[in-house]
Amino acid sequence: MDRRTFLTSVGALLGLGLAAPARAFCDEYGCLVQFSPSLAEEYALAFASSFAPDKRLKAEQPIPMCDADGNMIGYEVDFVDGGAPSGYVVLDVTCSNLVSRFCFDVNCEGVYRQSLKANTLTREVSPSSSPVLIKLNPIEYAATQDGEECLYVNSGIALQKSERISRSGPTTEWSKLMVSNIYSGFDITETIYGAPVANLTESSVVSQLKRYACGATALYCIACSVPYPSALNWQRWLIDFNDINQYTNIWNDTNTSVDHTTGGVSYGETNTNDIGLGFAKFCARQGRDIDYTYTAVPSYEAFRNQAMLGCHSVFTGGIIRTSTGKRAGHIMAVQGVATFGPSGTGTKDQYLYVYDGWSNNVFLELNSPSYTDRYATYFTS
Numbered sequence: 001m002d003r004r005t006f007l008t009s010v011g012a013l014l015g016l017g018l019a020a021p022a023r024a025f026c027d028e029y030g031c032l033v034q035f036s037p038s039l040a041e042e043y044a045l046a047f048a049s050s051f052a053p054d055k056r057l058k059a060e061q062p063i064p065m066c067d068a069d070g071n072m073i074g075y076e077v078d079f080v081d082g083g084a085p086s087g088y089v090v091l092d093v094t095c096s097n098l099v100s101r102f103c104f105d106v107n108c109e110g111v112y113r114q115s116l117k118a119n120t121l122t123r124e125v126s127p128s129s130s131p132v133l134i135k136l137n138p139i140e141y142a143a144t145q146d147g148e149e150c151l152y153v154n155s156g157i158a159l160q161k162s163e164r165i166s167r168s169g170p171t172t173e174w175s176k177l178m179v180s181n182i183y184s185g186f187d188i189t190e191t192i193y194g195a196p197v198a199n200l201t202e203s204s205v206v207s208q209l210k211r212y213a214c215g216a217t218a219l220y221c222i223a224c225s226v227p228y229p230s231a232l233n234w235q236r237w238l239i240d241f242n243d244i245n246q247y248t249n250i251w252n253d254t255n256t257s258v259d260h261t262t263g264g265v266s267y268g269e270t271n272t273n274d275i276g277l278g279f280a281k282f283c284a285r286q287g288r289d290i291d292y293t294y295t296a297v298p299s300y301e302a303f304r305n306q307a308m309l310g311c312h313s314v315f316t317g318g319i320i321r322t323s324t325g326k327r328a329g330h331i332m333a334v335q336g337v338a339t340f341g342p343s344g345t346g347t348k349d350q351y352l353y354v355y356d357g358w359s360n361n362v363f364l365e366l367n368s369p370s371y372t373d374r375y376a377t378y379f380t381s
Contacts, residue, residue, distance in 0.1 A: 035093060037062040037075065043098075044077035044089040052104040057081055063112050065092065065133040074100075076133050078110040085109045092135065115143035115154040137318055137373050138327055139271065153296065171322040172370040174330060178362040179351065182340050189339040189348055194307030197333045198224035198241050201359045206265050208244050211258075214357040215270030215316075216251045218333040219279045221355055222312045222379070223250065226288065238286050249285075254278030270331065272316045276377045290381045298376030300337060300350040300366055306378050307336045307353075315352055315364070316375040327372055332357050332364065 040062045048057050062075040074092040078085065088110035092100035101111070109117070112133045134142040134151065142151040182188060198221045205212050223246065226238040239246045254275060256268040270278075276292030283290045295302075298315065306313045313334040321328045336353035340363075351363040 035074070035091075037064075040075035040091050041077055043091060044075075044079075047089055047099060047102070048079060048087070048104065051102070052087070055081055055086065055104060057086055057104070063110070063131045063133050065090070065135060067094070068134065068136050073135065074098075076110050076112055078113075079104070081106075085113075090133075111141045111154060112143045115141055115152045118152070118154055139329075140373065170370050171320045171325070172368070173322055174319065174328070174356075177319070177365045177368055177370065178356065179365075180360060180362050182338060182351075182363055185343055186340045187343050187345075187348070191336065191338040191340075191353075192304060192307045193336040193353060194334075195310045195312050196225060196335055197221040197312065197355050199355055199359070199361065200224070200241070200247075202357070203359070205244070205247060209247060210264055211248075211251070211266040211268065213251060213256045213268030213270055214329075215254055215275060215314075215331040216247055216256055216268065217357045218314050218331050218355070219250050219254065219275070219282070220247050221333050222279070222314075223282070223286075226283070226312070226381075238283065238288055250279070250282050253282040269329070272331075272375045272377075275314055275316065275331070276379070279377075279379070288381065290379050292380070293378045294375070295378075296373070296375050298366070298374050300339075302376065302378060303334055303352055303366075304337045306334070309380075311381075312379045314377040314379075315354060315366075316373075316377070318372040318374075319370050320372060329373075330357065335361070338363055 041059045044062075045057070045059050048055070048059075057079040058081070060078045060080060062077050064072060065074045065076055067073050073094050074090065076088055076090045078088045080086055085107055087102065087104035087108045089102040090100045090111060091098055112131055115133075132144045134144065136142055136153065140153055142153045144151055179186075182191075200217055200221050202212050202217070205217065220239075223239045224237055224241045251268060254270050255278060256270045256274075258266045259269040260267055273294060276294045280290050280292055303313055303315075314331060315334050316329065316331045318327050318329040320326065332352075332354040334352050334354050338351045338353060339348050340351065341348040350366045352366050354362060354364045356362050356364075
C-alpha cells in the first residue's frame with residue numbers, strides 16, 4: 001500500500017480534533033491536525049495493519065518524543081503480540097512522511113527501551129511512569145527516566161543532563177570551521193603536534209573502490225601510521241598504505257553501511273559507537289591490541305593529552321549545512337591541537353589539527369556553536 005492510499009484510509013483519524021493536543025502538523029493534503037497520544041496510537045495501529053497485516057499487534061501507551069531543545073515533535077508507539085515485544089513505530093512531525101522509523105520483528109523492542117538497555121546491560125531496566133524519548137539528531141535518540149539525571153543514548157553512552165551539549169545551532173559549512181594556515185594573520189598560544197596520520201584522498205578511494213566513507217578513511221589513515229609490534233622490523237606499519245583492500249575490511253569491521261549511491265559510487269555512514277570497537281577488532285586481526293575511550297563530551301584537554309602521548313584520536317561531528325538545511329556528519333583523524341585567534345583581536349579559540357578526510361591537513365574549530373553533536377574516540381595501546 002502506498003502512502004497516499006494509507007493516508008486516505010486513515011483520513012478520518014487525521015480530521016479528528018482530539019483533546020490534549022501536543023503539537024499541530026500538516027497532513028499530505030495541507031490540513032492542520034492536532035497531534036495527541038490517542039491519535040498517535042490510532043495512526044500507528046493503522047500503519048502497522050498496512051505493513052504487517054498478518055500480525056495481531058497491540059499498541060502500548062505512546063511515549064512522547066521531543067527534540068534536543070525540548071520541543072514536542074511526536075511519539076513512539078511500541079507493539080506487543082501475545083505479551084512479547086513485536087515492534088514499534090516512531091511518528092515524527094519533522095519528517096515529511098511522519099513515520100521516521102519502524103520495525104515489526106519478533107522480540108523487537110522500541111527505541112526508548114533499546115536506549116535504556118544499551119546503557120544498562122548489567123541491571124534490569126525498570127519501566128518509568130513518565131518516559132520521554134529525545135531525538136538528538138537523525139541517528140541518535142535518548143531515553144529519560146523519572147528520578148535520574150541521565151540521558152541514555154541509543155549509541156550506548158549516558159550523558160548527565162547538565163553536561164548535555166547543544167544539539168542545534170547556526171547553519172554553516174565544514175569549510176567555515178577549518179583553517180589551513182595559521183602562521184600568517186594569527187596570534188598563536190600553542191601548537192602541539194602528536195602522532196601524524198597518512199593522507200588517503202577521497203578521489204583515490206573512489207577511483208579504486210567505487211566507495212567512500214569518512215569513518216573508514218579516518219581509521220585507514222591511522223592504521224597506515226601505527227607501528228607494527230615487531231622489534232625486528234621497526235619501520236613496518238600496521239598496514240601498507242597501498243593495500244587498499246584493507247579499506248574494505250575497516251568498512252566491514254566498523255559496520256559501515258551504504259547511505260546513498262551517486263554515479264556508481266557508494267557513500268557510507270558509520271555509527272559513532274562503532275568507531276572504537278570496529279577499529280580495535282581490525283587491529284587485533286593485524287596483531288596489534290589497542291584500547292579506546294568513547295565520549296559524547298569531547299574536550300580540548302583530552303585531545304591535547306593524546307597528542308602529548310603520541311596517541312591517535314578521532315573526532316566526529318555534525319552540522320546543519322547552510323546550502324542544504326540538512327545535517328551533515330563527518331569523521332576525522334586527529335593529529336594535534338592548537339590555540340590561536342586573529343592577530344590583534346585578543347580572541348583565541350581551540351582547534352584540532354586533523355586530516356579532513358578529503359585531501360588536506362587543517363585546523364578544525366572544536367567548540368563552534370554550529371555543531372549539532374560532537375564525539376571523540378581516543379586510542380591507546
